[in-house]
Amino acid sequence: MVTTARGRTTTPTPAAQAFDARRARRVAEQVPDPELPMLTLADLGVLRDVRMTEDGTVVASLTPTYSGCPAMAEMRADVAARLRAAGFERVEIRTVLSPPWTTDWITDSGRRKLTEHGIAPPGAAPRGPVALVLSPTRRTVPCPRCGSADTEETSRFAATSCKALWRCRACREPFEYVKEI
Amino acid sequence: MSDEHVYLSLAEGHEDDARWAYGTGFEDPLHGVDTTVPEGVDTGQLAAECVALADDALVSAQRLAEWTTRAPELEEEVALANIGLDLLGQARLLYSRVGQVDGTGRGEDAYAYFRDADDFRNVRLAELPGGDFAFSIVRLLVLSSWRLAHFERLADHPDPVLAAIAAKGVKELTYHRQYAAEWAVRLGDGTEESHRRMRRALEQVAPYFGELFTACDVRDEVAAVLRQVTEAAGLPMPVYRPLPGAGRSGEHTEHLAPLLTELQSVARALPEATW
Numbered sequence: 001m002v003t004t005a006r007g008r009t010t011t012p013t014p015a016a017q018a019f020d021a022r023r024a025r026r027v028a029e030q031v032p033d034p035e036l037p038m039l040t041l042a043d044l045g046v047l048r049d050v051r052m053t054e055d056g057t058v059v060a061s062l063t064p065t066y067s068g069c070p071a072m073a074e075m076r077a078d079v080a081a082r083l084r085a086a087g088f089e090r091v092e093i094r095t096v097l098s099p100p101w102t103t104d105w106i107t108d109s110g111r112r113k114l115t116e117h118g119i120a121p122p123g124a125a126p127r128g129p130v131a132l133v134l135s136p137t138r139r140t141v142p143c144p145r146c147g148s149a150d151t152e153e154t155s156r157f158a159a160t161s162c163k164a165l166w167r168c169r170a171c172r173e174p175f176e177y178v179k180e181i
Numbered sequence: 182m183s184d185e186h187v188y189l190s191l192a193e194g195h196e197d198d199a200r201w202a203y204g205t206g207f208e209d210p211l212h213g214v215d216t217t218v219p220e221g222v223d224t225g226q227l228a229a230e231c232v233a234l235a236d237d238a239l240v241s242a243q244r245l246a247e248w249t250t251r252a253p254e255l256e257e258e259v260a261l262a263n264i265g266l267d268l269l270g271q272a273r274l275l276y277s278r279v280g281q282v283d284g285t286g287r288g289e290d291a292y293a294y295f296r297d298a299d300d301f302r303n304v305r306l307a308e309l310p311g312g313d314f315a316f317s318i319v320r321l322l323v324l325s326s327w328r329l330a331h332f333e334r335l336a337d338h339p340d341p342v343l344a345a346i347a348a349k350g351v352k353e354l355t356y357h358r359q360y361a362a363e364w365a366v367r368l369g370d371g372t373e374e375s376h377r378r379m380r381r382a383l384e385q386v387a388p389y390f391g392e393l394f395t396a397c398d399v400r401d402e403v404a405a406v407l408r409q410v411t412e413a414a415g416l417p418m419p420v421y422r423p424l425p426g427a428g429r430s431g432e433h434t435e436h437l438a439p440l441l442t443e444l445q446s447v448a449r450a451l452p453e454a455t456w
């Protein structure tokens with residue numbers, strides 16, 4: 001049911017409903033990530049689904065990046081608030097845990113935006129059990145500023161769980177790197 | 182809301198939503214997850230399993246957080262805090278699952294803040310006082326290897342929520358184990374003093390190995406990691422001399438109660454508070 005400008009209540013046509021569903025999806029997709037604000041939730045791949053039920057409720061499904069991600073509550077609240085602000089009165093946010101989020105869910109456009117903001121995007125996420133490797137592994141993370149491959153890790157953990165700290169030996173700049181998980 | 186800058190948008194007034202991480206309205210980390218327990222799953226057993234795993238994580242997170250402002254380097258402080266945060270997140274999801282399956286409908290806070298030491302089911306290794314950096318690293322190495330092996334199995338659990346929490350945790354624990362193992366090698370293979378402290382730490386944790394394997398026997402996986410690390414570090418394998426008592430039955434060391442007193446003090450002083 002929708003309320004028209006004149007205040008009459010009508011049953012929407014399937015076309016109007018499909019239009020609303022697409023609009024709801026676009027609204028939800030544009031919500032920025034609280035910790036990587038250059039990315040939208042769609043870029044980050046945490047927005048799993050947006051659909052509209054028959055009674056006109058928008059159901060948006062989100063998945064957490066890390067179990068302890070403190071931004072999860074804010075993401076949920078943001079999506080709900082934006083949808084309501086866009087005129088969707090009935091909004092339901094669902095949490096989806098399976099399949100777990102990996103950095104492979106970050107879209108190509110998300111990866112481009114990270115690089116533009118000086119953050120190195122993740123490589124391919126590991127699949128299956130990861131063995132403990134103690135010999136120094138030479139993995140290359142190109143510097144997002146100058147592109148040099150002459151870089152080194154300074155800390156596996158950074159300001160947020162999802163990032164590591166690296167430094168470029170060519171341009172001498174430190175940079176963050178979204179580590180694959 | 183200011184899209185341009187997230188911190189500005191945080192500072193703006195909002196009436197309707199959880200602006201802060203543990204704000205109002207969305208406390209439940211399993212919000213909107215299908216809470217059905219599949220037929221054939223024993224809810225009592227499932228609840229007990231989730232409580233034990235959540236207690237391990239909560240108590241470990243608290244010990245890791247004690248390094249904040251005290252770690253040898255800022256990078257290590259950030260690393261230990263991040264590892265603690267991952268574990269805290271796992272604990273929150275697991276406690277929420279307990280409240281759904283044990284029939285009480287309680288939220289995560291009821292388990293974290295309003296149970297006494299006797300009701301906690303964490304392994305005692307998690308509650309031992311922090312000690313020095315070597316001890317924290319050795320404990321983290323043992324607990325993360327153990328939890329990782331256990332979670333890899335739990336990813337096939339018939340309860341889809343526990344299975345999903347475990348599958349997610351596996352990725353995090355892999356990083357925790359890697360971090361601890363690299364430090365263990367660096368310290369074991371470092372100076373005379375760091376080597377001595379690592380030896381001592383291995384002796385200190387060994388008496389608590391036994392109870393790790395009561396519910397889920399992953400001792401081969403843990404032993405393989407310890408062998409790999411001690412060989413690379415030039416350290417002896419610890420000799421297991423079991424101590425009586427078992428955290429899984431609620432028999433704890435004298436160290437758990439003070440840890441909980443601190444952890445629970447604010448919630449108990451202001452039980453009706455919303456954050």
Ligand SMILES: [Zn+2]
Nearest residue numbers: 143146168171
């Ligand atoms: Zn560079």
